[in-house]
Amino acid sequence: xxxxxLTLSQARRNQLxxxxxxxxxxxxxxxxxxxxxxxxxxxxxxxxxxxxxxxLAHKQRDGSRxxxxxxxxxxxxxxxxxxxxxxLIGRG
Numbered sequence: 001x002x003x004x005x006l007t008l009s010q011a012r013r014n015q016l017x018x019x020x021x022x023x024x025x026x027x028x029x030x031x032x033x034x035x036x037x038x039x040x041x042x043x044x045x046x047x048x049x050x051x052x053x054x055x056l057a058h059k060q061r062d063g064s065r066x067x068x069x070x071x072x073x074x075x076x077x078x079x080x081x082x083x084x085x086x087x088l089i090g091r092g
Contacts, residue, residue: 011057011060011061012054012057015053015054015057016054018050018054019050019051019053019054022047022050023047023050023051026043026046026047026050026082027047029043029085029086029089030043030044030047033085033089034089035085035088035089036088039081039084039085039088042081042085043081043085046077046078046081046082049074049077049078050078052071052074053071053074053075056071
């Protein structure tokens with residue numbers, strides 16, 4: 001059984017929902033947590049990076065390996081910063 005392929009509007013809608021929810025959660029984390037100064041500088045670019053795939057959904061739809069790798073690396077960087085922030089909060 002093959003999963004149906006998402007249209008551009010469906011993919012963009014899903015990415016906007018994910019980016020919106022993640023932005024709210026990260027902004028809350030940034031506002032109420034006691035993080036080291038470096039994390040306060042790291043979270044705004046991470047929040048901005050969440051919106052890049054949603055804005056460039058047409059590039060993902062094209063299926064270019066270069067763009068997909070760039071979005072994958074961006075996703076890994078975002079995940080690494082978030083995991084580090086959560087680890088620092090849990091440690092403190």
